[in-house]
Amino acid sequence: MTYLRPTTLDDALAALAGPPVTILAGGTDVFPALGERPAPRPYLDISRVAELRRIEENAAGWRIGATATWTDIVNAPLPAAFDGLKAAAREVGSVQIQNAGTVAGNLCNASPAADGVPALLALGADVEIARSGARRTVPLAEFVTGPRRTALSPGEMVSAILVPPHPQHAVGGFAKLGARRYLVISIAMASAVVVPEAGRAASARVAVGSCGPVASRLPALEDALAGAPLERLAERVAPEHLAPLSAIDDVRGTALYRLDAAATLLARLLGEVGRAALSGDRP
Amino acid sequence: MSDAALAPDAAEAAADATAAIGFVLNGRPVSAAVSPGMRLSEALRQHLATRDVKVGCNAGDCGACTVLLDGAAVCACLVATRQVEGKRVDTLAGLLDTPEGHRLADAFARHGAAQCGICTPGMMVAAVPLLAADPAPSEAAVKDALGGVLCRCTGYRKIIAAVMDAAGPAADAPAEADGVGARIPRIDGHAKIHGTERFGDDVAPADALVVRVVRSPHPRAAFTFGDLDDYAARHGVTVLTAADIPGVNRFGVIPPFADQPVFAEREARFRGEAVAAVVGEADTIAALDAFPVSFTPLPAVTDPAAAQAEDAPRLHESRPGNVMCRGLVRRGDADAALARADVVAEGRFRSPFVEHAYIEPEAGYAVCVGDRVEVYASTQAPVMDLEGLAPILGLPVEKVRIVPTAVGGGFGSKLDLSVQPYIALGAMKTGRPVRLAYSRTESMQSSTKRHPSDIVARIGATRDGRICGFHFEGDFDTGAYASWGPTVANRVPVHASGPYRVDDYLAKSAGIHTHNPPSGAFRGFGVPQSAIAQEVLFEDLAEALGIDPLEFRRRNALENGVPTVCGQIFEQGVGIGACFDALAPHFARARAEAEAFNAAARAAGSPLRRGAGLAAGWYGCGNTSMANPSTIRSGVTPEGRIVLHQGAMDIGQGANTVITQIFAAALGVPVAAVALVGPDTDVTPDAGKTSASRQTLISGNAARLSGAALRAMILRQANAGDDARIEPTAAGLVIHDGAASRPLDLAALPVDRLGYTLSAEESWDPPTAPMDENGQGVPYAVFGYAAHLCELTVDTALGTVRLEKFTAAHDVGKAINPLLVEGQVEGGIAQGAGMALMEAYIPGQTEDLHNYLIPTIGDMPPVETLIIEEPDAHGPHGAKGLGEHCLIPTAPAILNAIRHASGARLTTVPATPSAVRAAIRAAEEAQ
Numbered sequence A: 001m002t003y004l005r006p007t008t009l010d011d012a013l014a015a016l017a018g019p020p021v022t023i024l025a026g027g028t029d030v031f032p033a034l035g036e037r038p039a040p041r042p043y044l045d046i047s048r049v050a051e052l053r054r055i056e057e058n059a060a061g062w063r064i065g066a067t068a069t070w071t072d073i074v075n076a077p078l079p080a081a082f083d084g085l086k087a088a089a090r091e092v093g094s095v096q097i098q099n100a101g102t103v104a105g106n107l108c109n110a111s112p113a114a115d116g117v118p119a120l121l122a123l124g125a126d127v128e129i130a131r132s133g134a135r136r137t138v139p140l141a142e143f144v145t146g147p148r149r150t151a152l153s154p155g156e157m158v159s160a161i162l163v164p165p166h167p168q169h170a171v172g173g174f175a176k177l178g179a180r181r182y183l184v185i186s187i188a189m190a191s192a193v194v195v196p197e198a199g200r201a202a203s204a205r206v207a208v209g210s211c212g213p214v215a216s217r218l219p220a221l222e223d224a225l226a227g228a229p230l231e232r233l234a235e236r237v238a239p240e241h242l243a244p245l246s247a248i249d250d251v252r253g254t255a256l257y258r259l260d261a262a263a264t265l266l267a268r269l270l271g272e273v274g275r276a277a278l279s280g281d282r283p
Numbered sequence B: 001m002s003d004a005a006l007a008p009d010a011a012e013a014a015a016d017a018t019a020a021i022g023f024v025l026n027g028r029p030v031s032a033a034v035s036p037g038m039r040l041s042e043a044l045r046q047h048l049a050t051r052d053v054k055v056g057c058n059a060g061d062c063g064a065c066t067v068l069l070d071g072a073a074v075c076a077c078l079v080a081t082r083q084v085e086g087k088r089v090d091t092l093a094g095l096l097d098t099p100e101g102h103r104l105a106d107a108f109a110r111h112g113a114a115q116c117g118i119c120t121p122g123m124m125v126a127a128v129p130l131l132a133a134d135p136a137p138s139e140a141a142v143k144d145a146l147g148g149v150l151c152r153c154t155g156y157r158k159i160i161a162a163v164m165d166a167a168g169p170a171a172d173a174p175a176e177a178d179g180v181g182a183r184i185p186r187i188d189g190h191a192k193i194h195g196t197e198r199f200g201d202d203v204a205p206a207d208a209l210v211v212r213v214v215r216s217p218h219p220r221a222a223f224t225f226g227d228l229d230d231y232a233a234r235h236g237v238t239v240l241t242a243a244d245i246p247g248v249n250r251f252g253v254i255p256p257f258a259d260q261p262v263f264a265e266r267e268a269r270f271r272g273e274a275v276a277a278v279v280g281e282a283d284t285i286a287a288l289d290a291f292p293v294s295f296t297p298l299p300a301v302t303d304p305a306a307a308q309a310e311d312a313p314r315l316h317e318s319r320p321g322n323v324m325c326r327g328l329v330r331r332g333d334a335d336a337a338l339a340r341a342d343v344v345a346e347g348r349f350r351s352p353f354v355e356h357a358y359i360e361p362e363a364g365y366a367v368c369v370g371d372r373v374e375v376y377a378s379t380q381a382p383v384m385d386l387e388g389l390a391p392i393l394g395l396p397v398e399k400v401r402i403v404p405t406a407v408g409g410g411f412g413s414k415l416d417l418s419v420q421p422y423i424a425l426g427a428m429k430t431g432r433p434v435r436l437a438y439s440r441t442e443s444m445q446s447s448t449k450r451h452p453s454d455i456v457a458r459i460g461a462t463r464d465g466r467i468c469g470f471h472f473e474g475d476f477d478t479g480a481y482a483s484w485g486p487t488v489a490n491r492v493p494v495h496a497s498g499p500y501r502v503d504d505y506l507a508k509s510a511g512i513h514t515h516n517p518p519s520g521a522f523r524g525f526g527v528p529q530s531a532i533a534q535e536v537l538f539e540d541l542a543e544a545l546g547i548d549p550l551e552f553r554r555r556n557a558l559e560n561g562v563p564t565v566c567g568q569i570f571e572q573g574v575g576i577g578a579c580f581d582a583l584a585p586h587f588a589r590a591r592a593e594a595e596a597f598n599a600a601a602r603a604a605g606s607p608l609r610r611g612a613g614l615a616a617g618w619y620g621c622g623n624t625s626m627a628n629p630s631t632i633r634s635g636v637t638p639e640g641r642i643v644l645h646q647g648a649m650d651i652g653q654g655a656n657t658v659i660t661q662i663f664a665a666a667l668g669v670p671v672a673a674v675a676l677v678g679p680d681t682d683v684t685p686d687a688g689k690t691s692a693s694r695q696t697l698i699s700g701n702a703a704r705l706s707g708a709a710l711r712a713m714i715l716r717q718a719n720a721g722d723d724a725r726i727e728p729t730a731a732g733l734v735i736h737d738g739a740a741s742r743p744l745d746l747a748a749l750p751v752d753r754l755g756y757t758l759s760a761e762e763s764w765d766p767p768t769a770p771m772d773e774n775g776q777g778v779p780y781a782v783f784g785y786a787a788h789l790c791e792l793t794v795d796t797a798l799g800t801v802r803l804e805k806f807t808a809a810h811d812v813g814k815a816i817n818p819l820l821v822e823g824q825v826e827g828g829i830a831q832g833a834g835m836a837l838m839e840a841y842i843p844g845q846t847e848d849l850h851n852y853l854i855p856t857i858g859d860m861p862p863v864e865t866l867i868i869e870e871p872d873a874h875g876p877h878g879a880k881g882l883g884e885h886c887l888i889p890t891a892p893a894i895l896n897a898i899r900h901a902s903g904a905r906l907t908t909v910p911a912t913p914s915a916v917r918a919a920i921r922a923a924e925e926a927q
Helices: A009-016 A030-034 A070-075 A080-091 A095-100 A103-109 A116-122 A219-225 A255-279 B003-015 B040-047 B099-111 B120-133 B139-146 B157-164 B189-193 B228-235 B282-286 B334-340 B382-393 B420-430 B440-446 B485-495 B527-545 B549-556 B576-604 B655-667 B695-718 B818-837 B890-902 B913-926
Strands: A022-024 A043-045 A055-058 A061-065 A126-131 A134-139 A144-146 A157-163 A171-177 A188-197 A200-209 B019-025 B028-034 B066-069 B072-075 B088-090 B209-215 B221-225 B238-240 B274-280 B293-297 B323-331 B343-351 B363-369 B372-377 B400-404 B434-437 B453-461 B467-479 B505-513 B608-620 B630-636 B642-645 B674-677 B725-729 B732-737 B740-743 B758-764 B783-795 B800-811 B863-868
Touching (some): A009 A043, A009 A126, A009 A157, A070 A080, A070 A095, A080 A116, A080 A171, A080 A188, A103 A116, A103 A157, A116 A188, A116 A200, A171 A255, A188 A255, A200 A219, A200 A255, A255 B913, B028 B040, B066 B120, B072 B120, B099 B120, B120 B139, B120 B189, B209 B282, B209 B440, B238 B420, B323 B485, B334 B467, B363 B420, B372 B382, B382 B420, B420 B434, B453 B527, B467 B485, B485 B505, B485 B608, B527 B608, B549 B608, B576 B608, B576 B783, B576 B863, B576 B890, B608 B890, B642 B655, B642 B695, B695 B725, B695 B732, B695 B758, B783 B890, B818 B863, B818 B890, B890 B913
Parallel strands (some): B019 B088, B209 B434, B467 B505, B642 B674
Antiparallel strands (some): A055 A061, A061 A157, A126 A134, A126 A157, B019 B028, B066 B072, B066 B088, B209 B274, B323 B505, B343 B453, B363 B434, B453 B467, B608 B783, B630 B642, B725 B732, B732 B740
């Protein structure tokens, strides 16, 4: 078995064009999935590709490189719209996991309970996919196609997460529900980004995770929030807004409970985000 | 491709070989030859002798392997060694040289923050970056920094205190007296806090072969092997199956019930049961492909109801109806009393498998020495291991030596054999040292569990608040094999009354076999389960009668001179009333605060509700109506060195310290003057198993007797009076008798085979008497008593529970070491809280520490321990056991507090947010 360790993206993509490999960055999903078995494929370690680690702003918005860690997100000078993503970053596993695990890896792992997905959906993120000689961009909602399934084809990897520009005064938030503190798989979670305008929500994006095979935006709720007074966002949450969710019963909770809890999380989250938008403080 | 980046690895690929990876480890440049995907944790432990890095899960779920990578905490098990090339890696061993590390080690010792010590390196490493940034961090900051490291012993509170106090006064504070009752740091703490403690996977020689056990993936399956000889030849390995066992393919901790094979024969009876093992070089084992075995799933019964059905498959031919055994205690006439009771409360109570989840998986190594086999492994019961293992190996016990390693948590499950047969058979078959450390999933699948319970109980009371009739029936899922199931079946009826006066009582229990993992011993042996039923029903009765819950319990509390449900009358030493009295002011305060909080919450429209709940427990120390002596040996060398052969396994609870304190006090010397020789079946006598809250009582008494006997010998030799003082000095013992002081000359005395001139071996066995067919008798010489007050907040909209505080009153008779008492109580409460709120082992679903949740540092509230000392005449200095007592009241106290807060009456654990929310909705709908 080989271990490939490129230092440039082009080299990584060239390696990816060959026989199948396991892409290794933070290792926080790769090694647990492997367990005690021998690695089935060569590793392609992309953690030395410096250009992939950057978080940077450009005319098209923010670009979060594929190997940027959760701790990088926490430490990055991101605007208030990213506060939900930052809050999610602090809730991922533990400090150890946040220091190693990458945001892009969280998307590629495609767990229904991936902490990063709702916050990035609320930010309207796209996923930049690279292969040797080509790049394409897909909306995050189309990137995660099911539990443990993504739109990646053989020879492709995520090169970055792209977040479109948000107004400077947009505010984001995130709420996670688990059965314990730290190191916990979410039972339900919610994230929102609200763009305030004259005391009202000009627009909002809202997403819920762990309540279906993939995290989902809630378009009907987003419509209901548009134009609502900031201090009354929580009241706009109605049961029918949760229709896109398809929660299941599992060891962490019943489907009924998940939907009930999601509605509560959404109302609390929107209350907080609305208050933060009103005060100009970050929640 | 850039040559600089890829050429070296491409070259390795061609050779498919290991590569030398250089990095800076603890300040020194090192190089390790590692295979391509080797985890950093493995490279550090196996190639760089950095065994202060512990491995608990290999999945980032426990944090035991936390190291600093360029200053940032990461789990070494999630890092490929090649990823750290050219970087800086710091482990505890290196960080101890930093100012933060040094102060932290001191604080960990001072606060008793290490119990078993397996999580300690990870905890300390995780704390170092925090302390470097903030020498006096807040509790919230400590929790955030340490939230990724699990501990199963301490309940985290002393760890939090140690980190917050790392900048506090250092060890040069004057040493306290170290006699009985002194709050001294554990005497074996240095190794634990410095990462030098040697646990089960830390002792094997570098050239040891490795075992991989092959296990059934089905709860019940027939299996056949392919060509094993071919497989062995092709891989250069040795294969072990049932056919390779020289002795009997059977073991079990209770010999009449021994029924568990080392390797299943033809049919596997639970998911995770061993069918074969492969022994070979570490690299070979790591790269093994599929083992030639084919399984055919068979219809399985996985709950006691199904197992008792008419046509259910029988697990053991001699046990019809899959009933392993039953237990019974009958006193008075329960049904008649219930018929005349003014109120009757009843309910059905259920609990799932609970996993011990010690952070150290089962591990050890074995080696043949001459015609003997020596086994170095993590265990709670070395002599039981010896007696269980020798017949498997076809050897007399003299040909087997058990040398326990340090134990990274046990809680009952390391009483049973685990890795020992595989490593011993492997060593005998190959002639090489052989090691085995279970993976986390393997540990969870194959080790014993807390018995799932299904209890139906009815308890009556009269209008004046006295218990009037108690009827209890409990089925316990004992899994595929007996293990400690008979003990659970016996103990539950004896204890299900709780520490109360119940004149009319009928309690029946049954252990039922299923195709589940074997249930065994887990802190409390079924009593924590039965306490939930009893204490929730007591809450019902108090409520129905309109009596304050504490007053109701106090009124029914057992007292001196009052018979237990077994008809045993203690004329002294019953301390439950004192526990309730100690809690009374705290309960009044807690209820008042909850009332004020809830009034404010209602006014503010908040969904938060505060609750305060109570529960009590008792537990008989030592075996039930059976002999279980401990023997302790001590001696003095010709040079005057005092040596204590301390065979009571210290699994983190502190036996090394407590037994030594008792011994030293009896001998009349400081603790520091006593050198310990640990458990080792060749040189240390049997101090019994570390189980059943027996070591302080039973081994403590043996140590007291040994110390007193040795003292008498020394004074006789010195021709000194009884109140002479023995002073250990560098030059030997000096005896101060009245005004005279003289060195004790031992040179003329003969030296025995262990090198002692004077030696005292003493035993103690608690006086008990058999129980009759109605369970009447003297099951235990001593009970310990406890009552807990839990304060918590329920988020009624989400069903989440936040623990706010525990106040725990424990009658320990005499606290030999109050620091260790607190440690036991805090750790027990954490386990009880896990059982109450989050823990459920489900084969095939929660087989790792990612899906099986135990409390983290963020879940444990402050604990105020109220030490009650109602001495018992049997105990050393009046001391009673404590190990199990500390978690028995916890879960029912939590359920009663949830009920007080929210109105939700829960009868099933764990009370997950989903379950609590459903119960709240049900309570609201019922209104």
